[in-house]
Amino acid sequence: MKKIFKIEKIAALFLVMVFAMSSCTKDLDITPKDDQDLLGEDFFKDETSYKRLLAGVYGNLSLTGVDGPGSSNIDGLDAGTSQFGRVLLYLQTLSADQMIWSYENDPGTREIQRNIWNANDPIILGMFGRSHVTIAFANNFLRETTDAKLTERNVSATTKTEIVKYRAEARLLRAMSYYYMMDLFGQANFTTEEDAINTSPKAYDRTQLFEFVESELIAIEADLADPLANEHGRASKGVAWMILAKIYLNAEVYIGQDKYTECLDYCKKIISGGYALAAEYSHNFMADNDINSAKNEIIFPLISDGTFTQNFGPTTVMVNGSVGSLEVNGAALGVGAGGWGGALRLRKEFVELFDGGIYNSDTRNTIISGTRSKEITDISNKDQGYILEKYSNAKSTGGFGVDQTFVDTDFPLFRLADVYLMYAEAHLRGGTGANPTDLTGFINELRTRAKNPQNNLTIADINLDFIIDERSRELHWEAHRRQDLIRFGRFTGGNYNWAWKGNGTNGIALPATLKLYPIPSASLKSNPELKQNDGY
Template sequence: MKKNIILLAGAILTLTSCSLSEELNDSITKEASNNILGSDQALSSAYQQLRSFQNNDNQLMLQEHPSDEMAGPTRGSDWDDNGTWRALHLHTWTPDNAKILGSWEQLYKGLAFAIDAQSFTGITASQKAQAVFLQSLYTFYITDIFGQVSMREPGESVSNLPSKNLKRTEAIDYAIQILEAQLANLPDGTAATSYIANKNAGNALLAKMYLNRAVYKATDATGKPQAGPYTFPAADMDKVITYSDAAMVGRTLQTNYFENFGPTNGEVSTELIFTAKNTNTEGGQIHSLSLGSLHYNQTPSGWNGFVALTDLYNKFEAQDKRRSASVPGFTDKHGLLAGILEGPQVDEKGTPILKRDSPGQLIFSQDFSLTNSTEEKGMRVVKYLPDYNKPTQASNDFVFLRLGDVMLMKAEALARKANTADALVIVNTLRVKRGATSLVSLTLQDILNERSRELYWEGHRRQDQIRFATFNAAVQGRTTVTDAHVLIFPIPLAKLAANPNLFQNPGY
């Protein structure tokens, strides 16, 4: 995937490593760094930090493991990791959970880069708008996960505590406000340049923030989140509809669903709205999203980890292309299907793939145990197709926002305004394109289910379940109904000690 990151028409952004940016941020003055880096390189660091989303750690896993889509079984001594994955699925995490701490550092690092880029001398209006978009994006994620946001203003000294400390009810309004103020200054973009924060991306992010705003506003005086069902103001839903319409301009549904996630997705997909860019020579760890699930004896050899829940698998019709599909140029060469892998596994010649630790064919079962699974237990997922040109340095771009998501956001907003007729048209347009049958009627539960079918393992599910008030319910592998305090995660203890403006979230 050979692409240049274009900040302005005709201008090439020179990439700077995050480690260099960290060193400069820690050891020299802002005036000196202005002279060394400049606004292009500073903004580059903010973009590069987006690659931290595309692996088996941190924010993406906080959105999927606690949901009804994913689990991490322990297989002997494999994948135990001190119970980290079990705690996420069982909703029993504590403030010292490594994935929670990693998510905090991941998100705040990106937020700092985005804010820092705005303070550089000579930054253009377009560059500033892109930096504000990234600031809004990180603020949204921090609000969603941790329920409070502490940040500095551009140019503020890092030797002082952050001056802006926002509660959950305030942070969402702030993230919306700063992005709306800069929306007109974002560059135009196409699906092929979706790795640049563009107007479509700004509109899509605003639609998502307005859609979830009612959830964050439902917080009591102590900071404890309130469980749904929530009341969604009509004015917010109108904003979702308006911004969704603007976000969809110039985008069309991809004929082959899995091309949205293949090694050339940034070049061929017509759905992409905002992505993180990867190439075979430069990029993140996106290969881990498939290898973390695939079995050792499959091609490429995986790590035999995360599995899909029956709660997800059973939502699909058999003919729905999103559940599982043979992809030309992929399945015929390597034997691997795309989507959810269930049942007997074979190679490209139809020869059975064998188990590693016991005789017989590898047959993925729907059942699993969080504490004691054998190697074949649990259905696997291949969402981002392995890049066989360089399996551990894949060129698949990581997808943050795309057309299918925005269509369903608009449908949900319409349904929450009791306009199920227009919402049904949108949902059926998507379903027919994906090979599923049309629905004859539509409920909010239907929309939640469709979001799972369309967006599984993309990092949306926890947020969606919370909005629809199903997150705390029992699922496969978790038999208990959990308390509302787990709707947000705890503040890591080390971060509380370092910043007295933070407070521990109730229930932890």
Template sequence: MKKIIIKTATLGLLLAGMASCADDLNLSSIDPQSSQSYDATELLAKQYATLGLTGQAGPAGKPDMSGDEGESGFYRTVFNLQELCTDECIWAWQDNEDIPAITNIAWNSSSTRVNWAYQRLAYDVTLYNQFIHEQSGKLDEDFVAEVRFLRALHYWYFLDLFHKAPFKDTFNKELPVEKGGKELYDWIDTELTEIENILKPTGTYNSKTNFGRADQGAAYALHARLALNSSVYTDGATKDYQKAKDYCDKIISSNAYALSTAATNGFSGYAQVFMGDNDENAQAMKEIIFPIRQDGEKTKAYAGSTYLVSSMRISGMPYANTDSYWSCNFARKDLVEKFFPGDNIPMASKADALSNPTEAQVIAKDNELGVATANVIAAAGDDRAMFYMGVGGGIRTLSPGKQITGFLNGASIVKWSNQRINNGAAHDRTFSDTDIPLFRLAEIYLTRAEALYRLGQTGPALADLKMLTDRAHAVTHTSITDNVLIDEWCKEFYMEGRRRSDLVRFGLFSGSKYLWDFKGGVAGGTGIDSHFNIYPIPANDLAGNPNMKQNTGYGN
């Protein structure tokens, strides 16, 4: 296994108390000649930067964590564990490290990608603990509360992915203790409750001036997400659906946010939330409660939205607004079928292939054949069906069949885009400008709909669902069931780094009740054991921290 070496976050400050094998830790100064003095507000900026950056020198160089710097970023590591194992997408290149285990849901405690996510979360928590320890009583308390929010967010990811965390809320050399299940759930619940009255009011940072900082709206959104999953996290001991509803009510009644609904220059309101200028487009910003800030010039990294845009494109696809084509992630047939249950998606055939076409020729051919993304959306009757099945980059199939051979084995996903609503140039042709909406108002409506449904209030639940289907120009639901809800979670939020969580909550991730291609390593899918609902604690962390115990089903 590759070792992950933790380095200091900024200006020579040493990190201590990290949960990891001692042999895997090398705590050292980034710049041995740097001063031990620093500006606290710059350090605050670093706390947020951990969400979208991976080191001190752009996309590569002076990384926070050793190894493949692009693979070690916060969003990319958690996204992969939440998406690559589900019914939404497949990683094209199955010879890449640890990818088959994630694709087929066959990981173990030595899984490299599981370790990357675990170590990134632990590293960031250590950074936050340092800031909170050193700045409490010095900076304004709302600044410190913002970092406490980031820490709670990371502990939520620990709870969701691992059902426990190497827990510390102090900054010292003591090893973290194990905190999990209801105990960790209650800690996050209490922590959020405490900081909510300290943070700036809901919507304070929903503006160009301070876009990307956490206010009450961000804390409420995390609190609602936590509460909706309460039964999973506490093994049925707590069912906080009323709390989930109440926090959604706080956000919606504030009128600080609004769904992006109006089409502009051919881009739907939905599409604009995921475009390169979503931090400049007032309508898109209004939906975004808390983003990970990205800019092709100022935040160069391979682990944020550059990953989302580049991994889902191949050279030759139109409207890319990028020169970086990784050709990694494509849609599983199961995702496409959510929008096209009859397999009637408009798609080019082998006979339609073009030889070395220009972008203009690709666009013209797609329009002639009726297979452009606009045609796909129209055929689906849903603005959210943002797939490409045209001739650009080659001819696609809907499914790999029995073996995954490459990027053209499925529909291309064009939801994440570096385009701008005025069709202007990107800030950079390699790195993406698109901010990542970690929390957005659509989640609040759908969370409230599910909470209301579970509380037996189907009428109001349908009204919340209608907010989303109306925005998507999709058919309105007249009844509500578990299947309606889980499918709406997929249609609204596919490829946003949450699918595994939703499937687990609905009892569909493990077992054989719901199958998808390559679940359990079989084309067509097969049942898997329930212990896969939770990821294992990495073996190297167990070796270095006797306070941590392995999750059930993964040995000692």
């Protein structure tokens, strides 16, 4: 069993909390009805309860419902369209040029991967709802840990000191949720612990969300654990720095301002924080990535555990889905031999990024072609298109995870390799403060780790076209691609098309309005302050 921040022990607590929430699609703000509906004072007599309550906030990133991995606590949504990491993967990766999902009868997937979504798409609703659940849980934790309540309960000085850190982590998880709302929707229902329970939430736009996320993460930095000093699965200063680096890298998209120097500043903080690349690229995506050499590269994981946190999250989806319909290669990946029968395949534009001799031995190239065609002319034909073996339920030391469906592989939401590439991009976009020697060193370090023979690049070899392609080679299927393509001006319009973009076999231009997802119809009904995004 993983030695992690044990969300298995708080699964029941997480689910009790959910039932005390308003969780129907009429109110996806999902705020507590009443403090005592959530947890009675008896709960807090044991001072370890505060850590368990914090674990409930983290638990919402992995768990979905009360009756096992197939259940969901958001009415009208199943576990597959409401698990945080999975819907994030769909909205950031399935919508772009790397991945195809074979089973288009699965609710919402056809619309996402063909870029024909609307405000009633269940995956979009799942992301909007699940993120607001995290916000609600974080707000509740903060309400329960005020100085006044801790004093009233005679909480010890030692526990109070720990709770300072816990509160910073809850605020970070809330800020991260608002970051994803800003990126995907440009709006959010906005509440904090200062808002009275059951008051109607405000609607914050992108600028307001940017300012809140930025100020909140800066404010809590001193109270967070140092990088690599917290329990596995818990946030540290490094996670706050990573989110700040991300919002600064994308600031021109979000608020129309250049903040590349700020991005560089936070990339340098992360790089100086003690993180190190895993010895092998594959270690980041294996069942023991919490203890193998990836433990110092992964800045923040979404926990997956085949025994205690079973869920249909991103790594379970990608390992089972990567089993080819022709290859039946699941045993090598640590799941059932047939997996999910060819659920996932690759779009040809991604495959072509690995064309050429220098990528034949590149360990990031886990593409299997076999007798398959590169073209996918019929999405329902699972024998068309190449497959990928990036993620597995195997361990770096041999053996496999404990379950043959629900994998032990944590999802690397943020990792150091991304920081290296952001450092280079921010410099190329005009940010100041980068060391050119470091820049080329970071890129060549990634190439060397991947055993790519072209690992002596100079500054003249590295431009923005190189960066966008190298980001796909390094970070594919890690829920970054849509964001990257938007930042590079390649997601909408017709200057870069990919298979099935806009529902065309070879791709067609997309309207600029698709840079944002629609606000779900159910959420508009519950909060009149939200306004539908243009084009929907």
